[in-house]
Amino acid sequence: MKVVTKSFLRYLPRRLSLSFLQLIGVACGVAAVVGMTLSAQTALKSFSHTIEFLKGKSTHSIQRPIGPMEEEFLTKLVQDPAVERFSPVIDRQLRLENGESVHLLGIDPFLDRSIRPEILKIEFLEKEIDPLKNILSFLTDEKAVLVDHHLKKEFETRSPSVLKTEKGPLHIKGSFPNPSGEFLVLMDIGQAQELYQLHGYVDRVDLILKDESDFLSRWGKGFFIQSSRQRRETFSGMLQAFRLNLEALSLLALFVGVFLIYNTAMFAVVSRRRDAGILRSLGANRLEIISAFLSEILILGILGGALGGLLGFLLTRILTDLLGSSISNLYFFLKPEPVSWSQWILVIGMGLGCGASLLGGIFPLGELIRTDPVKALSGRIAAPEGIRKAKRAALGGVIILFISFILFLLPNAYVYVGFAGVFGFILGVSLLTGMILLILHPLIRKIFGRIGGLSEKVATGNIRQNLGRTGVAIAAFMVSLSMSIGLSLMIGSFRQSLIWWMNTQIRGDLYIGKIDEAEVPEDFFEEMKKINGIGGVHPFRNAQTLYQNTSINVSAVDASVLQKYARFGWLNGGDENWEGVKQGGVIISESFSRRFKIKAGETITLEGIRGPETFRVVAVFYDYTTEHGLVMMNRTTYIHTFGDRKLNNIGIFIDPDEPRREELLREVRRKAEARGLPVLTGSQLHKNILDVFDHTFTITRSMRAIAIIVAFFGIAGALLTLFIERSREFGIYRALGFSTGQVARMTLIEGIEMGLISFLLSMCVGTVLALLLIKVINLRSFHWTIFYFPALQPYLITGITAILASLGAAAYPIWRVFRTYPQIQIREE
């Protein structure tokens, strides 16, 4: 190794504590990206594996636009010349007794053999019995199921032949291979119909078609026929916004990581500047200095990246499960396999670490190359240069902010443009930090000078004097704190908006049935209506369908009941909008309106049981149930259009002044429980929805925590470097008569001041960031309005975090002050 390179690399072991902090900082940044990206990729890969596996050899599938399909059509399909093979399917979720959900497929084993031959490579539990008897037992036992090998393995230790579910115990007869990784349960279609009370109905029929156009000419009306590719695209489309937000979170983590590396690289430049000057005077050329510096930051990148890859892999263990349950809660059932270890994770981590190090090191490297050897040798690089650079950076910041502002103003711009704007905003504000620090300095000096003594004055002066270093550290810390405040405010506002929305739409006293499972019998609804004294019985049905080849939701409601009891938030008009709904019109959610650019007064066409039906859009309402768009119509219109009479749940409304109120509630509860139907009070339902919400945002919260950890290492590294750089100066202070305590106090004050300034700046930046996330990003990716609700808590928590991080970061330098004798400090390194 060349001695020039060696002279730079030796700093790594010599300043071990600093190298360690830098290493951990890089590792945390890389871990966040690796963890988030791998988890998201695994979840999505698992999703496409499942889709691919379940599709089997089918080329198409046919189903009703909404709800199950009548079994009688199977005989017509048998006779259709365009159909080569077909297999009816019941495709449902099955909740296990422990609350976990698995995928249940009800199939006809004989018909399904040609579509999914792999599934039927069954290993029966009772191997000694004749296979034919086993098959017969699977077909005739109404509780018989086959589980995939993964699930069998999972339950082997518990009760090998019984699968305990919320629908009672099911008898496991055998297992089958399933390469998709998702837990899968197979049941005979007849038994599945029994289990889900779908007599005479199937969810869809998977087809192998000989002639698509011929088939479409006969079945195009009243059915949805999708090719396997379309089906995959429909599902992928549902995840688009979610995926985009995961990518954005990963990018945000990477941004903080790169900023931190920039921060540390900048510090490295400052401490190598004199060495670079000496080397230049001895005849080293720029290239030799560049390669020496690059080796140093690349070693940190490689080691930090490898450690980050390892930590990221551990992080996926938590994140993959979180993602799976979030997707299951919000979109469709998905149980992703945990990420399996591969040496590539280390390689990717190292690659990311190096890439981020290079990205973060580019500007510092330029700084080092431009270093004037004469000034570096004479030590004449200080405040004036720092001030000049701060002014130049501020100018760059203003230009970037202006560009970001234009990006936000672009009408109907794609969400990526919004993300670019947000990143631009963060970058722009970071560049302004030095200048803001200069402007605020006299005030800070005055305040600290008043409340403190000499140490405080010197400490405040030091921050300004070392602007090149402190400015970058404060900016990095400010970005992390702003992210914390911004994300907290956004989540808090979203939560408050959701509570407001629940109070407008979910106002019933009791809700019977589960929203995601259509299981409330219609006769129970009729029975409820007959109870005297109940103000309103509201039948609710929610189903998915396609609009312009995109998945949307359709809800059937009773407009009269909602007009009386609900207080919808309308984008136009008021509760008189229900009159239009009663007359056959529909109301659409804000997300539907924005997504498909449809306004009140216009019409939409949906595929119904008898072919396309056109509806007048009466009004647009605020809604957070689905970002894909919701069309709400009266139940009579819905049944007429889709022929689907199923009910997801029933809402019970009793007037507050009804004298028999409590008695009526008890009666309803008793009747529901007698039928085994779950009953929730309005507030319980609110709580369940908020639980799902909170669970969904766990990922965002974990990213916020990582940002804070990364920031902590950033500020700690910054303080430590400042200390090392100025240890000689500290020695002089002590030689002049400053006590060790005073010097330690000075270090502490510097740390606290930097934390405090970062926090004060982040209060403004974080608030604007929250507004941008709410008004630009959410609106463009989820198409819904979140109302901004100011809250004190995010500021308090972030403020405390900032001060604690600063104290923690100052602890080590203070320890060093107490440990080091002044004469050692004064002496030349």
Add this chain to the structure above:
Amino acid sequence: MSEIIIRAIDLWKGYKVDGSVTPALRGTNLEIRRGEIVALFGKSGSGKSTLFNLIAGLDRPTKGRIEVDGQDLEGLGDRGRTNFRRLKLGFIFQFFNLLPTLTAFENVFLSLELANQPKPDLALKALKEVGLEGKEHRFPNELSGGEQQRVAIARAIVKRPSLILADEPTGNLDTLTGNHILELLTRRCHEDGTTLIMATHTRLTCRNATRVLRMVDGTISEETSNEELPH
């Protein structure tokens, strides 16, 4: 008469301070012959270090011209000036400017490596010559000031340069150590035929010089003998 190794013609250098230009050199002219040992005597701020930085090609003049070995320094370009420092120039500083992360041996060897003569025995020999045998593997912070300056001298002489610039080489040392260092440096330059220019503000340094130049306010105002210098 031996050939001229350095010629400075009407050299000007100004620095911007608070928006206005303060001249550090004001039309300096200089001629130094090969093998000469020259003391550049002047007060702090007279322009000695600026002149050194210009001769070393670390800085560029505002106006004027410097020739080294008959070649215009400006015309050499950045690469040419770097090569000049690598092969022909040795630099000794008042504050030693050793690389803190390298041992005494490595600091000296660095110079050889840059000059494309990576021979460890030469570095060891140079350290022995300056009296640092046995201390090759010590880091700068494990050496005294005098020892550090000896390493700096070894670093400068090891590649046998034709010119050594020593900026206040004894300015940071006590008188006795300073004398030893000066003696060592001038002796080595005499033996090797190396041109040595020493910037100084003390008479002591001038004693070892064969020629003394006096620098006042950015100009070399007079050439004087050692005895004429103020006490």
